[in-house]
Amino acid sequence: MKNILWYLGFLSLLSLLYFQNKDPGFLLFLSFILFFFTYLAKKDERIDMNIGRATRNSFLYIIITSAIAITYVNLKQDMTLYQWAFACVVAGSLMICVLSFLYYDNTGK
Amino acid sequence: MKDKVGIIIGLIVTILVLLTLVIWMMNLATLTFSEIGSFAIIIILVTTASYVIWDRAKNIRKGFPAKDERLINISYKAGYYGFIAAIWSAVFGQVIIDILFDYELEGSRVAALVVIVSGIVFIATYLYMAVKGKNV
Numbered sequence: 605m606k607n608i609l610w611y612l613g614f615l616s617l618l619s620l621l622y623f624q625n626k627d628p629g630f631l632l633f634l635s636f637i638l639f640f641f642t643y644l645a646k647k648d649e650r651i652d653m654n655i656g657r658a659t660r661n662s663f664l665y666i667i668i669t670s671a672i673a674i675t676y677v678n679l680k681q682d683m684t685l686y687q688w689a690f691a692c693v694v695a696g697s698l699m700i701c702v703l704s705f706l707y708y709d710n711t712g713k
Numbered sequence: 714m715k716d717k718v719g720i721i722i723g724l725i726v727t728i729l730v731l732l733t734l735v736i737w738m739m740n741l742a743t744l745t746f747s748e749i750g751s752f753a754i755i756i757i758l759v760t761t762a763s764y765v766i767w768d769r770a771k772n773i774r775k776g777f778p779a780k781d782e783r784l785i786n787i788s789y790k791a792g793y794y795g796f797i798a799a800i801w802s803a804v805f806g807q808v809i810i811d812i813l814f815d816y817e818l819e820g821s822r823v824a825a826l827v828v829i830v831s832g833i834v835f836i837a838t839y840l841y842m843a844v845k846g847k848n849v
Contacts, residue, residue: 608794608797609793609797611797612797612800615800615804618804653786653789655793656786656789656790656792656793657789659789659792659793659795659796659797660788660789660791660792660793660795660796661792662792662796662799663792663793663795663796663799663831663835664726664792666796666799666827666828666831667726667730667828667831667832668726668729670824670825670827670828671726671729671730671732671733671828672729673824674733674736674737674824674825674828675729675732675733675736678736678737678740679736683819686819686823686824689824690803690823690824693803693824693827694800694803697796697799697800698800701796
C-alpha cells in the first residue's frame, strides 16, 4: 500500500490563515503536522494492515456520522448546527484513526 | 456471527444513506441539474454497496466465509483511500466548487459532498482492486 497518508500533513499549512483572520480556530490545523511523521515510519506488512484497519474505521465513521448529521440537522431545521456537526465529523474521524491504530498496534489484534 | 454483524451494519448504513437522500429531496423546492446528478451518484453508490452486501450474504448462505483474505485486504485499502478522499474533500471541496462553478456550497451540501466523494473513491478502489486484482 502506497503511503499517501503523509500528504495530509500539508493541511497544517492552513493554520497560516490565522495570521490573516486572527481566528484561533485555524491553529487547529497544526494538528495535521503529525501526519508528516508517517513519511519516515518504517513500514512492514503488520503496520500496513493496521493503518488499513484504522483508516477503514475512520471512513465508516465519516459516512455514518455525516448521514446522521444531515438527517438530524434537517429534522431540527437549525442550520447553525452544521458547523458543529462538521467539526465532529472531521475531528472525530482523525481521533478514530489514531485511537484505532494504537489499539490494533498495542493489542496485536 | 461476525460476518452477519458486518452485513447488518452494511444494511443499516445503506438505509441511513437512503433516509438522508429522501429527507434531502423533501427539503428541496425545485430539482436542479446538479441535484439530479448528485442523486444519480448516490443511487449508484447505494446500488453498488447493496451488491457487495448481497454477494457476502450469498456466500454465508452457501456456508462459505463472507469474504476471503484478499477481499479483506482490499476493503482495508479501499477504506484507506476513502478516508483520505473524505478529509481532502471536507477541507477543499467547497473551495474547488467555488472556483469551478462560482457557487458557494451550504453546510448540508458540504457534508453530502464528503459522503459522495469518499463513497465514490471507496467503491471505485474496491471494485478496481477486486476485478483487476492489483495491489494499488
